[in-house]
Amino acid sequence: MKWFKKEKKKDTSPRHETVTRGLLIFSNTGHVMRAEQVLKEENFDIKVVSPPLQYRTGCDLCVEFPLVEELDITRILKKVKLVPIDIVSMSSNGSKPLKLCRTKDFGQYIMVRAANMKITVDKIDKKIVNLSGGGCPDVPYLAYEMVGKSITEAPNPLLIGHTLCAYALSTAYEKMIKIIGGEDASSGRDHSG
Numbered sequence: 001m002k003w004f005k006k007e008k009k010k011d012t013s014p015r016h017e018t019v020t021r022g023l024l025i026f027s028n029t030g031h032v033m034r035a036e037q038v039l040k041e042e043n044f045d046i047k048v049v050s051p052p053l054q055y056r057t058g059c060d061l062c063v064e065f066p067l068v069e070e071l072d073i074t075r076i077l078k079k080v081k082l083v084p085i086d087i088v089s090m091s092s093n094g095s096k097p098l099k100l101c102r103t104k105d106f107g108q109y110i111m112v113r114a115a116n117m118k119i120t121v122d123k124i125d126k127k128i129v130n131l132s133g134g135g136c137p138d139v140p141y142l143a144y145e146m147v148g149k150s151i152t153e154a155p156n157p158l159l160i161g162h163t164l165c166a167y168a169l170s171t172a173y174e175k176m177i178k179i180i181g182g183e184d185a186s187s188g189r190d191h192s193g
Contacts, residue, residue: 007092020071024063024077025055029164032061035082048171050100050115055088060115060164061100064090101175106161110179114171119146126150126180128161136165151180151188 026032032048039046044065051062054110066088067074077083104111109129111120117139127150130144138161146154157169 020067020089022065023049023055023088023090024065024068024073024084025051025053026062026082027085028169029061031082031084033062033167034080035063035077036086038076038080038082039063039065039073040131044073046073048100052068055086061167100171103175103179110176111171112176112179114175115168117165117168117172119169119172119176121151121176121180123180126152130171134163134165134168136161138163141167142166144168150157151176 024035026035036046036048046063048061049064050060050157053055054060063084070087074083076086097117100114102113105137106120108123109120110123111118111130113133115133116135117133118131119128120132121127122129127148128146131139131147141158142165143162146157146161150174157166157173160166161169
């Protein structure tokens with residue numbers, strides 16, 4: 001009688017799991033942004049993500065990287081005096097980074113949220129209709145420079161702002177360009193996710 005037999009459960013314990021990615025945890029956003037720049041210049045497969053809650057240090061960003069490159073990455077970061085406060089292996093049982101970008105479709109409008117910043121674009125004429133979020137001093141200036149312009153004409157927020165809000169908005173801006181289409185004259189950073 002086959003239906004009385006217990007089915008063996010798949011073992012998902014950490015000892016049977018292949019961990020291939022890690023997180024570089026830094027104490028502040030400036031270090032994350034600088035580490036991203038240095039590691040991208042060295043052609044490492046990295047991306048900036050939001051760390052799991054248990055690894056938040058006051059900085060809501062961290063760098064995800066391939067664990068096999070940990071030694072090379074840490075050597076390069078030490079050379080430029082950017083030492084992470086922690087290096088964490090990601091696993092499928094809870095240590096996954098959170099999505100930095102989220103998209104919401106409102107019919108004629110589409111919104112991309114990255115961290116605490118949101119950019120909304122009219123899908124028909126591709127004009128930015130709203131920027132919101134943050135609390136950084138440059139957010140009103142970013143809105144002044146970008147709202148009313150098409151997504152391809154508006155400047156990348158990183159070129160005109162210098163705060164975490166500008167960084168997060170740049171992430172949303174670049175994701176929006178990928179969604180809406182058009183030429184991206186931005187910094188070339190990849191923020192998939």
